[in-house]
Amino acid sequence: MAIQTTKRDYSLLGASGRTAVETGLAAAEWYHTDISRKEMKALMQRSDAPAVRDTFVWLGSMAVLAGLGIAFWGSWLCIPFFLAYGVLYGSASDSRWHECGHGTAFKTRWMNDAVYQIACFMIMRNPVTWRWSHTRHHTDTVVVGRDPEIAVMRPPDLFRLVLNFFGFLDVWHAVIDMMRNAFGVLSASEKTFIPEMEQPKTILVARVWVAIYAATIGAAVAVGSILPLMLIGLPRIYGAWHHVLTGLLQHGGLADNVIDHRLNSRTVYMNSISRFIYWNMNYHVEHHMFPMVPYHALPRLHAMIKHDLPAASPSMWSGYREMIPAFLHQLRNEDYFLKRELPQTARPYREEFHNELAPAAQ
Amino acid sequence: MSGNWIKVCEKDDIDEEDVIRFDHSGKTFAVYRSPADEFFATDGLCTHEHIHLADGLVMDEIIECPKHNGRFNYKTGEAKGAPVCVNLKTYPVKVEDGSVFISV
Numbered sequence: 267m268a269i270q271t272t273k274r275d276y277s278l279l280g281a282s283g284r285t286a287v288e289t290g291l292a293a294a295e296w297y298h299t300d301i302s303r304k305e306m307k308a309l310m311q312r313s314d315a316p317a318v319r320d321t322f323v324w325l326g327s328m329a330v331l332a333g334l335g336i337a338f339w340g341s342w343l344c345i346p347f348f349l350a351y352g353v354l355y356g357s358a359s360d361s362r363w364h365e366c367g368h369g370t371a372f373k374t375r376w377m378n379d380a381v382y383q384i385a386c387f388m389i390m391r392n393p394v395t396w397r398w399s400h401t402r403h404h405t406d407t408v409v410v411g412r413d414p415e416i417a418v419m420r421p422p423d424l425f426r427l428v429l430n431f432f433g434f435l436d437v438w439h440a441v442i443d444m445m446r447n448a449f450g451v452l453s454a455s456e457k458t459f460i461p462e463m464e465q466p467k468t469i470l471v472a473r474v475w476v477a478i479y480a481a482t483i484g485a486a487v488a489v490g491s492i493l494p495l496m497l498i499g500l501p502r503i504y505g506a507w508h509h510v511l512t513g514l515l516q517h518g519g520l521a522d523n524v525i526d527h528r529l530n531s532r533t534v535y536m537n538s539i540s541r542f543i544y545w546n547m548n549y550h551v552e553h554h555m556f557p558m559v560p561y562h563a564l565p566r567l568h569a570m571i572k573h574d575l576p577a578a579s580p581s582m583w584s585g586y587r588e589m590i591p592a593f594l595h596q597l598r599n600e601d602y603f604l605k606r607e608l609p610q611t612a613r614p615y616r617e618e619f620h621n622e623l624a625p626a627a628q
Numbered sequence: 629m630s631g632n633w634i635k636v637c638e639k640d641d642i643d644e645e646d647v648i649r650f651d652h653s654g655k656t657f658a659v660y661r662s663p664a665d666e667f668f669a670t671d672g673l674c675t676h677e678h679i680h681l682a683d684g685l686v687m688d689e690i691i692e693c694p695k696h697n698g699r700f701n702y703k704t705g706e707a708k709g710a711p712v713c714v715n716l717k718t719y720p721v722k723v724e725d726g727s728v729f730i731s732v
Contacts, residue, residue: 404696
């Protein structure tokens with residue numbers, strides 16, 4: 267018997283978004299685990315030291331790897347250096363963009379802003395557009411038709427998903443958006459979440475970026491080599507795989523249209539190298555529940571509230587082992603999702619949202 | 629000129645460089661104690677979305693919203709940049725005999 271599924275409209279101007287507003291799902295009050303003001307204040311405290319250290323390691327490593335890549339350019343020996351450089355450029359920039367966008371990485375404001383601009387350029391995300399889209403992502407996390415940052419829509423486009431490990435589609439869309447913005451045009455969707463007074467900044471940044479890429483391409487033509495592009499631009503493609511690998515785990519296969527991050531976000535234990543590249547965003551339930559907590563305090567926050575959260579995935583491998591079958595299931599039934607079990611000690615919240623969805627999870 | 633003074637709390641109920649929520653007559657306010665031991669009051673909800681600022685972080689003269697990290701100067705109410713664009717309303721505050729009052 268054919269399964270009757272709910273067709274989702276992911277357009278920010280579409281029917282699902284209107285329904286979310288009408289039903290109170292949009293801009294709703296989300297669940298928070300109880301935590302004392304004193305403890306939360308301690309967790310929220312800003313510090314420059316961890317992010318200054320990490321930024322020196324990040325950019326310093328990139329400089330060294332780029333130097334070695336250039337030194338061995340023309341031989342096979344350059345490959346490992348560019349592979350590592352690419353991950354720091356095309357993947358570590360994703361977490362730096364994100365954390366500095368929240369303003370929590372550094373205590374000093376200009377440091378946040380400087381790293382934000384650098385990381386946005388590397389990851390090819392307009393710093394104005396994405397600041398606002400990410401604001402919406404936190405207001406309406408995985409609410410269909412409201413959240414502009416849903417990585418895997420239902421039914422999942424697996425071909426697109428694989429391509430994104432190499433950054434092809436992301437970069438293609440980023441270039442189109444950049445050129446459109448540089449010509450002074452914002453899309454209808456962008457206008458839904460970027461306030462009018464901020465829109466000229468979007469255009470200005472796009473024009474600066476076009477100039478930088480034009481200069482890089484010009485340099486490549488002048489020296490008759492793609493080496494300049496191996497350092498600027500192309501690493502967003504050949505180094506994207508790690509941020510896609512970790513990013514898909516954030517919400518992939520879990521519930522949509524709920525207002526409890528324990529049900530639609532995933533915390534995954536990871537190795538220390540991935541956590542450095544990802545800046546602890548593997549604690550993703552915790553990050554969404556308390557976005558004011560800096561990345562370096564997320565392990566402490568996790569230890570304090572894990573009694574109220576679903577069990578964390580013990581590894582990336584285990585996260586993919588549950589997520590990929592869920593994606594395949596969603597090809598046949600797009601209502602299917604992974605239903606999170608809360609611990610016995612957890613405080614349930616707005617169960618009606620989950621219970622209504624529960625049959626789809628079978 | 630300020631008129632109707634409402635008692636909020638005792639002075640020591642608010643830690644230095646911190647904020648508390650105060651609800652009165654169907655409205656919610658945020659009352660701050662600065663690092664210099666001065667007291668200030670603003671509307672309690674962020675002008676960007678319906679979020680209580682009292683759950684946010686006070687740093688010097690800035691209150692940062694707990695949801696989207698929008699920042700305001702709580703002394704003047706000035707919005708300090710994206711994602712907040714609209715200033716907060718501020719209210720007069722006085723301290724008498726160890727108690728904090730706001731004029732609403």
